[in-house]
Amino acid sequence: MAENPKKKCHQHSIDFLKFGFIASPTNQQLPFCLLCNQVFSNEGMKPSRMCGHLTKKHPDKKEKDLKYFLTLSKQFANRSSIDGMINKITTKNDDGLVASYNISLLIAKSGKLHTIGDKLILPAIREVISTVMYQDASSVVRSIPLSNNSVSRRIEELAIDVEQQLCEVLQTTEFALQLDESTLCDNEALLMAYVRYIHNGVSKEEMLFSKPLETDTKVFANRDYCYEQNQKELTDDRIFQQLCENNDEDDKLLLLHTKVRWLSKGNCLKRFHQQFDSIVELLEEYDSTLAEMVKMIRTDVAYLADLFEKLNIVNKQLQGNNTTLIQAKGVVLSFLSKLTLFRQNIAIVNLGGYLV
Template sequence: MSNQKRKCRQYSGEYLKYGVIPSVNNEQLPMCLLCEKTFTNEGMKPSRMNFHLKVKHPEKANRDVAYFRDLKVKFEKRSTIGGLFKSHGNEVEKGLIASYKVSKLIAKCGKSHTIGETLIIPAVKEIISTMMPTQKDITPSIPLSNSSVSSRIDEMASDIENKLYDELKTTQFSLQLDETTLRDNEALILAYVRYINSSHAVVEEFLFAEKLEVDTKGSTVYKAVEQFFKQKGIPLSNVIACATDGATSMVGRHRGFIAHLKREVPDIFTIRCVIHRQHLAAKHLSDRLHSTLQAVIKAVNRIKAHSLNDRIFRQLCHENEEEFERLLLHTEVRWLSKGNCLRRFYDLYDSVLDFFKCKLLDEKISTDLENRRADVAYLSDIFNKLNEVNIKLQGTKMCLINAKGIIMAFISKLDFYKSCLLRLDLNQFPSLKALKENQTDDSCLSDTDLDCYSSHLQALKEDMTIRFKDLKELKIPEWVVNPFQADATNADPNLVEELKTCKMTLKDHKISGLNDQLEKVHRENEARVKRESKLVKEIEDLKVDTLGLSYRIETLQIEKEIEIEKFSTKLQDPQETNDHLNEELSDKDASIGEYLNKLIEMEQINLDMCDRLANVEDEKIASTHWLESRFKDKIVEFEEIIGEMKTEKERLEMSLVRNGRYNCLLQELKALKEEYSHKFSEMEQKKS
C-alpha cells in the first residue's frame, strides 16, 4: 500500500460556497478566505470544508455564494509587496524606453540635450495635469537629464555604428569621399558608403568623419582611410567603387588618393562626383555675363552689408507690394546659391533700381543695372534650369544610371534652348519673355544679346560634353535599363534565373497596376455620369423656368394691349390720360424690365451649362483616348466598358441636341424682346 500513488484532489468551483479557494502558492491546497489558513490536500473534502466553516466561522455559515465571490474578488485585488515591486518595475522599464525614444527625437532635431528636463518634462506635466487631472504624475520615472540624454544618444549611436561595421565586413560596398575645411581651418575627411543589405535594399550611410592633422595630400587622406578600416576590421578589398571630387589630391595620377587606393584594390571602379562636375560647368560664363553676375553680387552686397540700407530696402519693397522683402546673398560654396540669388534679385529688380535712384548711393550701379536687365533675366532663367538639374541629381536613391539620363537629357536640351532663342521663341525663358512683353521697343533684346546668349549655351554644351565624356561612354546592360523587355539569354549566366523571375514579377505587378488604373478610371466615369445626369436635370429645370417666364411675358403682352385699348378711349382728356399713361407705363416697364433681367440671367445660366457640358465632353474624349493608348493589350477585356462610354457619349450628344432646341427658344425670346421695344417706342410717339 505504501508504494501505491496517493490520490490528489483537485479544486472545484463549487467549493466556493464553503469559503474556500486554491492557495496562492499551490493550487492543489485549499485555503480559507475568512482566516486565510491553508490546509493539506485531504482538506479538499466537502465534509471537512463544511466542518471548518461551521466550527471556526459559524456567523458566516449561512452566507450565500455571492458573499464569498465578492470576498474572493477583494482578496485577489489586495495589495502585496510582490505586486508593488512588479508594478514599479514595469513603470521604470516603460520610463526607460520612453527616455530612449525621446533622446532619439532630440538627436534627430539637433536640439540641446538640456531640452529634456527644461522643456519636455514640464510640458508633459502640464499636459497630464490639464487633460487627465486624476492621473498620477509619471514624469519622475522618465530620466531626461542632460547626462541621461547624452548617454542614451551615445549608446544608440554606438549600436548603429557597430551594426554598420559588421555588415561592411562581409558586404561589398561603394565609397564616397570628400575633404572640407571648417571655419577655424580644421580639415576633415568625410566618408559615405552605399551597399545592398540583407533585405536586398540599397542603403546609404555615413561612415566616418576623420580630422586631418597637418595637410590634405592624397597620401594623408589614404592613410586616414586605411587606418580607420584597420581599426574597425573592414577589409579594403570590399570596396568595389569610389567617388571623389576633381581635386588633385584625390585624382592625382601618381600621388592622389585614387592612385594609392588602386595599388591596394586594382580592380576598383572610380568616378568623379557628377554633381560637382555639373556645378563646375555652370560656372563657365563669358566675359559679359560674368561682369553682369559680378554687378548683381556687388548690388546685393551694397544693400545687405549695411543694416540701415537693408531696413530701408525692406520698407521700399513693402510699399511696392513686392512678394519678397529681402535679397539673398551669394555664397560660392552653396551649389544652388547663385541661381536663387539671381532669381530673387530679378523678382525685386524694379525695387532695387528705385532704391539706388532714391538713395543716390552710386549712380553707376543704377545705370549699369538698368542696361543689364536682359542679361540678368537670361542668367536667372538659365541658372534656374541648372538648379533643377542639380536638385534632380541629389538624393539617396540616385545612381549612375539615373544620373546619366539626367545629364545627357540636359545636354540635348541645350541645342533646343539655343534654337528657341534664335527664333525668339522665349517660352523656355520666362524672365526674358516677360521682359520682351513689357517693353515695346526692340532695344530690350537685340541681336547682339541673342548672339551672346546662344554662344553661352553652345559653350556650356561643349564644356559639359567634355566633362561627362566618361558618363556618356558608360555602357549599361539592357536588362538593367529595361528588365521587362530585355533578352535574358544575353545576360550573365549567374543572373538568368533571377532575371526571369524578376520579369514575371514585374509583369504581374504591371497587370495589377493596370487593373488598379482601370478601376480608378471606372470610378471616375461613374462620377462623371452622375455629374452629367445632374447637369441634365438642371437644364430640364431651367427649361421649365424658361417656359414659365415665356408664359408670363405673353400674359404681360396681352395685358399691355388691353391697357392700351383702355387708354385710347380716355384720350378725350389729354392731360389726365397722359399722367395716367405715364404711371401705368412706368409700372409695366419696371415689371417687364425685371422679367427681362431674369431672362438674361437664365441665358447666362444656360451658357454656363453649355460650357460645363463642353468641358465634360472634352474630359470624356480625353479619357477615351487615354484608355485606347494605355490598354491596347487588354482591349478585349475592356470592350464592355468602352461600350458603356460610347453610350454615355450618345447620351451627351442627345443632351446637346436638346440644348440646341433651348437656344432656339432663347432666340425667340430675344425677338419678342425686340418687338416689345418697338411697341414701346410707338407708344412713346403716341404719347408725345
C-alpha cells in the first residue's frame, strides 16, 4: 500500500503584503489578514487565494498600493506591542497583589503591628533585590501594597473568606459546638465559639467566632454580690495599678476568673500569689483584719497556685486538634499517678510551700 504523500507547507513571503496579508503573530505558517484580522489555514497562503479574499471581502481596498498595507502592518505591530505591555503590567500587578495578601497573612500570624509592612518588609525586599539580585527594586516594591491600611484590609478580607469557607463546610457537615467565656488582661469579657467536625476523614477544630460581651454577668455579678454581703467597698483598680508600679511588679492587674474558662482559675491564683505583698499592703489601708487573715493563708495560696498550674498543664495536653481518646486517657492516668506524690509533698511543711 502506497503511503500518502505529505502535504506541502506553504511559506510566508513579504510579497503577500500587497494583498493585505502578513504572517500570523501566533503561528508564522498561517496567513493573517490585516483588514479583517482573520487567520486562515496554511492552504490559504497562496497568492490566488489571498487575491480572491481581497477582491471578494474587501473590494474597496483592492486598488490600494503597497504603501497603504505597509502602514497597516506597522500600526498592527505597534498595537500588538502595546497590548503585550499592558498584559505584562497587568500580570505583574496581579502577582504583586497576591504577594501583598500572602505577606499580610504572615503579618497576621506573627501578631506584629500592621505598619511593619511599610517599615520593615518592603525595605528588606528592596535591599535583597538590589544587593543580592543586582536589579532595580523600585518597580517590584511599588507593585506590592503593604501600607498599614492595605494590610488591615487584606487581613480582614482573609478572615471573612476563611469564615465563609468554614460556614460552607459546616452547612453540609455534622459538628460539635462549644461556647466559652474568657476575660482579657483589661478585664474585657469575650464570648468564643469553637466547632469540632470531621472533614475528608480528618478531625478538625476551629474557632467559629469571638465576640466582646457588654458585661461579664457571671464574674461581675458574683463579685458584686460578695462585696454587698460583706459590706465592703470595691477596690479601685487605678490605686492598685499605682501600688504595683511603686512595688516594681511585673503585672499591674489582678485576673478575674470564671467557671467556664478552664485555665482561668489557675492563672488567677498564680497572679494572686505573684502580687501577694502588694495585695496585703492595699488591704491594710481598707481593712486591717482582712489583711491579717490573708497573710495567714499565704502558704495555702502558694500550694493552690502550684496545684492549679499542674491542672492547667493537664488541660493543655488534652486540648488541640486530632486528640484521640487513647492519648487523653494516657494524660489523665499519668496525672493520677502523680497525685500521691503531690499529697506527700503537701504534708511536708519544710518544702517551703512548693510542689516538686
